[in-house]
Amino acid sequence: MSQKPTKPLSTAEGFICGALAACTAVTFSNPAEVMKTRMQLQGELAKGGGEKVYKNVFDTFGKTWRNEGLKGIQRGLGPAVMFRNIHTMRILLNGSRLGFYEPFRGFFNRILGNPVKEQVVLTSVAAGAVSGAVGGKFPTSLGNPFFLVKARMQAYSPVLPVGAQHYYKNSYDALRTIWKAERFRGLIRGVDAAVLRTSMGSSVQLPSYNWTKGQIVGAGLLPADSTWTFLASSSVSGACVCLVMQPADTALTRMYNQPTTKLPNGRIVGLLYKNPIDCLWKTLRTEGSTAHFFRIAPHTIITLTMNDLILGVYSKVRHG
Numbered sequence: 001m002s003q004k005p006t007k008p009l010s011t012a013e014g015f016i017c018g019a020l021a022a023c024t025a026v027t028f029s030n031p032a033e034v035m036k037t038r039m040q041l042q043g044e045l046a047k048g049g050g051e052k053v054y055k056n057v058f059d060t061f062g063k064t065w066r067n068e069g070l071k072g073i074q075r076g077l078g079p080a081v082m083f084r085n086i087h088t089m090r091i092l093l094n095g096s097r098l099g100f101y102e103p104f105r106g107f108f109n110r111i112l113g114n115p116v117k118e119q120v121v122l123t124s125v126a127a128g129a130v131s132g133a134v135g136g137k138f139p140t141s142l143g144n145p146f147f148l149v150k151a152r153m154q155a156y157s158p159v160l161p162v163g164a165q166h167y168y169k170n171s172y173d174a175l176r177t178i179w180k181a182e183r184f185r186g187l188i189r190g191v192d193a194a195v196l197r198t199s200m201g202s203s204v205q206l207p208s209y210n211w212t213k214g215q216i217v218g219a220g221l222l223p224a225d226s227t228w229t230f231l232a233s234s235s236v237s238g239a240c241v242c243l244v245m246q247p248a249d250t251a252l253t254r255m256y257n258q259p260t261t262k263l264p265n266g267r268i269v270g271l272l273y274k275n276p277i278d279c280l281w282k283t284l285r286t287e288g289s290t291a292h293f294f295r296i297a298p299h300t301i302i303t304l305t306m307n308d309l310i311l312g313v314y315s316k317v318r319h320g
Helices: 011-041 057-073 077-085 089-111 121-134 137-155 171-187 191-218 227-257 276-287 296-318
Strands: 260-262 268-270
Touching: 011 057, 011 137, 011 227, 077 137, 077 171, 089 121, 121 191, 137 171, 137 191, 137 227, 171 268, 191 227, 191 276, 227 276, 227 296
Parallel strands: none
Antiparallel strands: 260 268
């Protein structure tokens, strides 16, 4: 009996599966993001990094748990859930990045006269960066208020504060307070840093994942549809994303959380940084290095692994 030919997934179907994978990852990554945010803010613009409240990610987790309990570990979870429920930041951003990557890569390959499916470093990195920008500019503008609130709520600690402290009763109170003080400009504060961060991470995330997967399968180490193949490939991808995205991620956190001041003309601006490039330069010049972060690797591993698993399940259901 001949096997029925399978129809390739459309861009829309890839978009939806990518969004589901991203949502799964966000569910598990929020506590790690709280730790990352606090470590990025301690010793901000202090010579030699300043006095460290937290020694490492485990020390951060332990102190947060002892002093603030589950509420402290999961600070910012409300706005993180709102990203998914209203289809703004996480779903649109990650769905675009994962769903539009292959169409862009094929387009760039055709322009350079390469086979559409061939893994070329130049076109793969370009496709990753462009899909990150596409999935970053408009969706990030929509979701930026919630991402902003999430970062500020994660940074707040009544016991061991680091960086500027913004206390909000809840997500609604945060949005209302920001709107009352700064209007629309306050809600999109740091959006340029968010787009930069997304583009830098996307430029290596999927290319490194696909390259590693191809090497594993090509060498006969594991089958293409094995969960272990997905995990191994996404682990390498997560390490690459960590190296490339770390500076921009630190800039994003600090741009979101920095204190503001009102100019004589009434305009409210950041007190510490003008833009993400200014933030990166001042951080490097003053501290000698950027802060650590510990969320991107596990988030990338879960996102890419779940993306392939969801695509596989969906394809089986779709084709009977």
